[in-house]
Amino acid sequence: MAYSLSQFKEVLDGLGFHLGPDGLNGNNGNILDVYTQSAIREFQYQHKLPLTGRLDPATDIKAEKVMQDLQYSLNLTVDAQLPINEFYGPRTLQAVKAFQRAYGLPVTGIATLTVRQRIEQEARRLLTATA
Template structure:
């Protein structure tokens, strides 16, 4: 068994799947120990310290967010589907690094986020002018995915003679339209809060977030998109609570309390104070949430 890694942490919120041409065996080879699973969560960008116990509230919340993200049974435990999905993500990440890095690090397809995986992620980050933390942050995974996608032939987005269709109609089950638009505005998108979700700027904003978080880029709010928004918002608010040391509720809405907390964070860290958590601000919040606190 390898020792827990001592790394400074960064980014993210929420996990993005890497797209590969070849599938990776999803089943885990063995059960995770609590320490191994905490290391996976940390390595994939969740706001949990490596020395946290499995019953730590931050770890419990990260597990639930992971389960929501991947539409697994949500119980905050290391149930079999959760362990299998985590193993699949780590193996996929290792395979992507093997294909992208030159020379290839020849990572074994394991379910563990250990020193070799950390070193390969750090090397990839150095080669691509990203913060070299060894943690597979959102920005890192997106860049890795872009490189792999560029290496494969692409079909035209609108081939000749293909009709242009409107995005599928939204079927909201978690949020109201107003709540969706509040999240988009809170994330820095310039949309008309009075317009419908089919308004072109709103569709573009939704599509951009779907791209960032590895979802199908429909421009409409489907169940997976709502669940991702919920996971990202809960992670954001949990991070703000950790940083500000407040009783800030972990909820899934971008409300006035969220804006106030974001303003407090921006003021504390010398950022532009506007209450908007765009991608750069969310990344900074994730980074600060992971720093050791006395």
């Protein structure tokens, strides 16, 4: 499924990308402004994609994969019972907070790259321990 720009902004916000001085609250909707273009470029750079600043097919596919991996790992680490999909909704936000609390991290609900790496590390550890 392809994201709308407003849906992708929610994902970018949940993953800790800067959407302007007011964050998602000041930058929602389907407008591709300079803050959104910059956040998309940051996401693309982090994931070694062409730096277009647009929600192109490669960026869309990568974001869906990132979200699905995040939700899968949260289900393993904190038994979040999340549906595996491409959205960063309220349940994903709460699951990230639960992980942050359980592992002694600042509780923000934002799954920055560092937080996602820690979640993946703990999920791999749990999978290895049960294998």
